[in-house]
Structure formats: C-alpha cells, structure tokens
Amino acid sequence: MSVLNRILWILIVSLILLPILSHAQEPLEYIENLPNLHYEGSDTYQDGKIIILFTQRNNEIKFINTKLYLRIVFVNRTVLPIEINYNSFSFDFIPECDVNSFDCNILFTPKALIDGYVLIESRLGSSPYREIIVSWNGIMHKKFNLRDNYQVITSLDSQKEFLITEIKNATTLGCRRFTVLNSNNSNSTINEEIETFSISKNITMYQHSSFSLTEGGFATIIFSVTKSNDLIKLTEIHIRFFKSNNDLALSKQYLLYSSISGKFLTIIGGCQNTFDGSGYTFFFSDNDGTNLSLNDYFQIHFLSSGAVTLIDNKAFDGYNPDIINYYTAEIVPLFYGGYIGYDRFKLENSSIIIFDDNINVKGILNRTFNLDVNGLKAHIIQKQSLIWFIDYNNNNYNWMINFYNLNSIDIADSRYIYQNLNIQGTFPNINENIQIPSLTSSNSLDFIINYNKPILLSNGNLTIYQYLNESIISRQSVSGISELCKLVNDTAVYIKIFFSTLHQINVKYGIRIDNDFVKTSLNEEPLFGISEGIWNFKTCKF
Numbered sequence: 003m004s005v006l007n008r009i010l011w012i013l014i015v016s017l018i019l020l021p022i023l024s025h026a027q028e029p030l031e032y033i034e035n036l037p038n039l040h041y042e043g044s045d046t047y048q049d050g051k052i053i054i055l056f057t058q059r060n061n062e063i064k065f066i067n068t069k070l071y072l073r074i075v076f077v078n079r080t081v082l083p084i085e086i087n088y089n090s091f092s093f094d095f096i097p098e099c100d101v102n103s104f105d106c107n108i109l110f111t112p113k114a115l116i117d118g119y120v121l122i123e124s125r126l127g128s129s130p131y132r133e134i135i136v137s138w139n140g141i142m143h144k145k146f147n148l149r150d151n152y153q154v155i156t157s158l159d160s161q162k163e164f165l166i167t168e169i170k171n172a173t174t175l176g177c178r179r180f181t182v183l184n185s186n187n188s189n190s191t192i193n194e195e196i197e198t199f200s201i202s203k204n205i206t207m208y209q210h211s212s213f214s215l216t217e218g219g220f221a222t223i224i225f226s227v228t229k230s231n232d233l234i235k236l237t238e239i240h241i242r243f244f245k246s247n248n249d250l251a252l253s254k255q256y257l258l259y260s261s262i263s264g265k266f267l268t269i270i271g272g273c274q275n276t277f278d279g280s281g282y283t284f285f286f287s288d289n290d291g292t293n294l295s296l297n298d299y300f301q302i303h304f305l306s307s308g309a310v311t312l313i314d315n316k317a318f319d320g321y322n323p324d325i326i327n328y329y330t331a332e333i334v335p336l337f338y339g340g341y342i343g344y345d346r347f348k349l350e351n352s353s354i355i356i357f358d359d360n361i362n363v364k365g366i367l368n369r370t371f372n373l374d375v376n377g378l379k380a381h382i383i384q385k386q387s388l389i390w391f392i393d394y395n396n397n398n399y400n401w402m403i404n405f406y407n408l409n410s411i412d413i414a415d416s417r418y419i420y421q422n423l424n425i426q427g428t429f430p431n432i433n434e435n436i437q438i439p440s441l442t443s444s445n446s447l448d449f450i451i452n453y454n455k456p457i458l459l460s461n462g463n464l465t466i467y468q469y470l471n472e473s474i475i476s477r478q479s480v481s482g483i484s485e486l487c488k489l490v491n492d493t494a495v496y497i498k499i500f501f502s503t504l505h506q507i508n509v510k511y512g513i514r515i516d517n518d519f520v521k522t523s524l525n526e527e528p529l530f531g532i533s534e535g536i537w538n539f540k541t542c543k544f
C-alpha cells in the first residue's frame with residue numbers, strides 16, 4: 003500500500019468506523035429468582051435458539067454443591083429454565099483444584115447439539131476436562147473424557163442425530179454417532195455407536211475439523227505432517243467424506259493441499275467451514291512466520307467430489323491499529339457473505355468489526371462484552387444476520403440479551419426472507435392466500451421455486467405440511483426426481499400439488515424443502531433447502 007493510499011485508507015476507515023451496527027430488535031430481559039448465579043458461557047443453535055449456562059458456585063475453590071442451570075431462549079423469545087440434575091454427576095465432572103493454587107480457573111461451556119440437547123464441557127483453564135450431554139429436561143445422558151480439540155457435528159437435515167469426532171492417535175480418527183430414540187417423549191434416550199477409522203499410514207494427523215455435508219453425512223478435514231529425522235518435511239490437508247450415514251466405513255479421502263507445491267502451513271486458531279451454494283470454503287489462519295503483523299487467513303474452496311476449485315490467502319492487516327492484530331483475532335465468515343472479527347486485546351475499545359467479502363471494513367460494534375471459550379461464533383445467529391450479547395447483573399439477578407444487526411444482507415432480499423442463499427422467489431409467495439376452486443377441470447396446481455443459479459433436480463424432498471393448533475402434520479412429500487417436478491427453465495422448477503393435499507379451506511400450510519432437492523448444474527453441488535416455518539401460505543375459497 004502506498005503512503006497516499008494508506009492515508010486515504012485511514013481517512014476512509016475513520017469515516018466509516020462510526021458505529022453502523024444498530025439494535026436489531028428490543029432487548030430481551032429476564033429476571034432470575036435464584037441468587038448468586040455466575041455466568042459461564044453460551045452458544046447458539048443453527049436456527050437461532052440461544053443457550054446460556056449459569057452456575058451457582060458456593061465455594062470457588064472446591065465447588066461443593068455447585069449447581070448448573072441452563073436457559074434456552076427460543077426464537078419466539080420465551081425462556082426455558084433448566085436445572086441440571088445434580089445427583090447425576092456421580093463422576094468427577096468438576097475438576098479439583100489444588101487448594102494452594104492461585105491459578106484455579108474452572109470454567110463451564112455449553113455447546114448446542116440438536117434441539118433438546120446440550121453438551122456441557124468443564125474446563126481447567128485452557129484445557130477441556132470432562133463433557134456431559136444433557137437434555138432440556140435436566141437429565142444427564144452421557145459423560146465423556148474426550149480428547150482436546152474434539153469436534154461436535156450437528157446434522158443439517160436430521161433432528162435426531164449428532165456426532166463427535168476426535169483424534170485418537172496420529173493415524174486414527176474416532177467417531178461417536180448419537181441417535182435420539184423416542185424424541186417426542188420426555189424419557190428420550192440416546193443411542194451411541196463408536197467407530198474408528200484408520201487414516202493413511204504415511205501421514206501424522208495433528209488437528210482436525212469436522213462439519214455436516216449439505217447432502218447428508220459429514221466430512222472431516224485432517225491436518226497432517228510428514229516427518230523424517232524428526233523434521234517436519236511436508237504439511238498436507240486431507241478431507242475424508244462420510245456421506246453414507248449407514249455405513250461410515252464407506253468413506254473417501256482426498257488431498258486438498260500439499261506444501262510440496264505451495265507454502266508450508268502452521269495452523270493457528272480455529273477453523274471454519276461455510277457452504278455457499280457452489281461448494282465449501284474451508285477457512286483457517288496460518289502463521290507463515292515472515293511477517294508477524296499479518297494474520298494470514300487461508301481458504302480452500304472445494305466441491306463435494308473432493309475437487310479443489312480455489313486456494314487463496316486473505317491477509318487481515320495487523321498494522322492498522324483499528325483492525326486486527328496477530329494472534330489476537332477470531333475471524334468468522336458470515337452466512338450471507340463477508341466476515342466478522344474481533345481483537346481479544348482491545349475489547350474495551352469496541353473492536354468487533356464487520357468486513358465485506360474483500361475485507362474492507364463495513365462497520366464496528368460499539369459495546370463491551372466478555373467473550374468465553376466458544377468465542378464470537380457462539381453469539382452469531384447466522385441466518386437472521388444478527389449477533390447477540392448478554393448483560394448480567396449479579397446484584398439484582400437480571401440478565402438482558404441485546405441483539406444487533408450484522409448488516410450482511412438487505413432484509414428485503416429474497417435470500418434473507420427464505421434464509422437460503424439461492425432462492426430468487428416462489429409461488430405461492432410467503433403468506434399468500436391461494437384460492438382453491440371447488441369444481442374445476444383441473445385437480446392440481448403448479449407451485450414454483452425460482453433459484454438464482456441454474457439447477458438440476460435431485461433426490462431431496464419437498465414436503466407440504468398443515469398447521470394444526472401448535473403442531474404440524476405432513477400432507478404430501480415430493481422428491482425432486484419424481485414426475486411431479488419439472489424444470490421450466492434453467493433456474494426454476496414446477497411442482498405439481500394436488501388440491502386433495504390442500505383440501506381444507508382457511509387453513510395455514512407450510513412447505514419445507516430438504517437440502518439436495520436441487521443441485522446447481524454449474525458444478526452439481528447440492529443446494530440448501532428451506533427450513534420449516536418460513537414458506538407458509540393459506541387456502542381460501544375461489
């Protein structure tokens with residue numbers, strides 16, 4: 003950057019560094035009726051439900067009778083208070099401190115699983131100690147002692163499954179698959195299957211990152227090194243796809259990156275995955291050692307076939323004091339594009355920054371906050387383009403959640419309205435009244451989904467359901483490859499819906515679309531669907 007550019011840049015930055023992030027909605031206030039609650043941590047479910055974890059610590063050193071309380075904040079803003087059944091901790095969930103130690107930092111962190119379940123981790127300082135899985139009725143189902151850097155994966159398409167992966171040793175990956183049985187009953191149980199996979203003998207795994215696949219199943223990205231004479235010769239990144247849920251052994255592994263033909267990598271910080279409708283972007287920070295002021299963010303874009311389509315570096319300039327410093331930042335890609343980042347050392351100076359796709363600063367958030375081990379990521383409601391923070395007042399037992407707009411997309415944009423990166427429009431429109439003729443020559447109606455990129459039909463389902471009091475019932479399911487679906491042009495699909503499906507008048511219906519209902523014809527990547535509760539319509543008499 004030339005001097006002139008630099009001055010211009012500073013000017014621009016100082017002009018736009020006015021807080022442009024505003025409150026998105028009214029804060030949510032909650033009054034606790036329990037004394038001495040200590041805020042521990044939080045996380046956010048995929049659909050925007052918030053988890054807050056409190057403890058009641060009676061003795062900071064020994065944690066005698068420490069109680070754990072969860073608060074689940076639903077999207078409709080009702081709060082579910084949960085007391086974790088203390089008697090079920092019949093194992094050493096809470097680490098013991100050396101009484102003489104000044105450095106006894108016991109922490110607890112919740113992690114969102116699927117609806118109804120939370121993983122709670124206890125920590126001694128920077129290291130995880132034990133983990134438990136509890137359900138929203140306060141019952142503990144599982145307890146573990148997982149390896150550091152274990153990964154929790156929630157399935158994108160199932161409300162009954164989640165996984166935990168961990169590196170067992172240099173050549174073996176362990177996977178625990180959980181299936182919830184009787185999920186509609188308060189006595190639900192969790193079935194656990196444990197499998198291990200041997201990774202190629204030639205590499206030594208040292209870190210991994212697991213995530214769900216759009217078409218179902220999951221994948222694990224493996225960082226590895228090859229050594230000779232104890233010297234690290236080569237860094238490689240592999241991906242292993244576990245696409246078949248029923249047979250995890252049917253997995254395939256591909257090489258995403260090798261330092262033979264690129265730069266040597268030293269991964270620091272966390273890894274992130276995003277799916278943007280044209281493949282996956284794997285995003286992590288790398289220290290190349292040559293310029294300590296630059297946080298070097300590395301991204302690899304790849305397809306579900308394992309093909310790599312782009313390898314790129316994004317440098318977040320640490321020399322700009324208002325932006326991001328080496329080792330101090332967490333950068334999270336946003337669902338609708340752009341990034342959010344912060345600087346751990348400058349929290350009081352309001353340094354949560356929103357970047358656009360080209361890493362230009364779009365805005366900052368002027369507020370103080372206390373980030374916990376889950377970091378910024380746990381506070382982002384990606385599809386609603388919001389970030390939230392809690393303010394807890396120890397004196398009067400109130401807490402308040404403030405929501406802020408991330409401004410990563412226009413709220414009138416159809417991608418925001420459908421919470422889907424690829425929807426251009428639908429018939430019926432959201433909340434439209436459709437007239438059902440009583441007597442007519444036709445017995446069906448064509449629904450339309452128009453995408454913003456060329457598509458092919460695939461095997462995910464479209465399901466029409468009816469709202470019945472507080473619950474819903476399925477009325478018709480149509481697979482993308484059924485004869486009821488046909489492409490009208492490159493980007494739009496017609497779905498034939500029978501009037502008999504919509505037989506009731508003045509009733510609210512909804513349409514859910516599974517992931518992989520269509521693929522994009524550009525590279526055959528499956529596209530995301532539309533979640534329940536978004537695309538609703540009503541019927542009325544003709």
Ligand SMILES: *[C@@H]1O[C@H](CO)[C@@H](O)[C@H](O)[C@H]1NC(C)=O
Pocket residue numbers: 076077078079080
């Ligand atoms: C809010 O959502 C939860 C979970 O879906 C539901 O149990 C509860 O009845 C809802 N509350 C209101 C007031 O709609």
Ligand SMILES: *[C@@H]1O[C@H](CO)[C@@H](O)[C@H](O)[C@H]1NC(C)=O
Pocket residue numbers: 170171172173174198
């Ligand atoms: C790694 O773990 C697997 C399964 O637990 C075991 O079979 C294998 O011998 C171990 N390898 C090494 C090098 O310890």
Ligand SMILES: *[C@@H]1O[C@H](CO)[C@@H](O)[C@H](O)[C@H]1NC(C)=O
Pocket residue numbers: 184186187
């Ligand atoms: C749970 O719901 C399913 C259908 O939604 C039903 O078939 C099943 O019997 C229910 N299980 C229990 C234990 O109520």
Ligand SMILES: *[C@@H]1O[C@H](CO)[C@@H](O)[C@H](O)[C@H]1NC(C)=O
Pocket residue numbers: 187188189
């Ligand atoms: C749950 O289990 C308890 C005790 O086993 C039993 O009394 C209760 O009826 C069960 N509830 C349901 C919904 O099955």
Ligand SMILES: *[C@@H]1O[C@H](CO)[C@@H](O)[C@H](O)[C@H]1NC(C)=O
Pocket residue numbers: 202204
């Ligand atoms: C492992 O290394 C050996 C010898 O270096 C080589 O012959 C073999 O092809 C390698 N295997 C894999 C899967 O890369």
Ligand SMILES: *[C@@H]1O[C@H](CO)[C@@H](O)[C@H](O)[C@H]1NC(C)=O
Pocket residue numbers: 292293294295296319321
């Ligand atoms: C590191 O990067 C900054 C920002 O681009 C640059 O000003 C500085 O000269 C670089 N330092 C070294 C040692 O290359």
Ligand SMILES: *[C@@H]1O[C@H](CO)[C@@H](O)[C@H](O)[C@H]1NC(C)=O
Pocket residue numbers: 347348349350351
């Ligand atoms: C916060 O900003 C003030 C004024 O610009 C500065 O003096 C202070 O050093 C900053 N604090 C940190 C931690 O960067």
Ligand SMILES: *[C@@H]1O[C@H](CO)[C@@H](O)[C@H](O)[C@H]1NC(C)=O
Pocket residue numbers: 019020021352368369
């Ligand atoms: C940020 O908020 C603090 C406290 O509310 C206020 O004093 C400060 O002026 C704000 N900074 C900006 C840039 O608005």
Ligand SMILES: *[C@@H]1O[C@H](CO)[C@@H](O)[C@H](O)[C@H]1NC(C)=O
Pocket residue numbers: 461462463479481516
């Ligand atoms: C689509 O729905 C049918 C019928 O409900 C079901 O059998 C099938 O497994 C579903 N397909 C997918 C890909 O989920």
Ligand SMILES: *[C@@H]1O[C@H](CO)[C@@H](O)[C@H](O)[C@H]1NC(C)=O
Pocket residue numbers: 470471
């Ligand atoms: C819906 O709720 C009303 C009032 O609680 C009840 O009379 C009606 O039977 C319910 N309908 C169904 C289909 O459950």
Ligand SMILES: *[C@@H]1O[C@H](CO)[C@@H](O)[C@H](O)[C@H]1NC(C)=O
Pocket residue numbers: 450452490491492493494
């Ligand atoms: C494809 O069809 C849809 C639905 O009729 C329409 O909205 C869209 O404009 C059409 N696209 C093109 C490129 O003609």
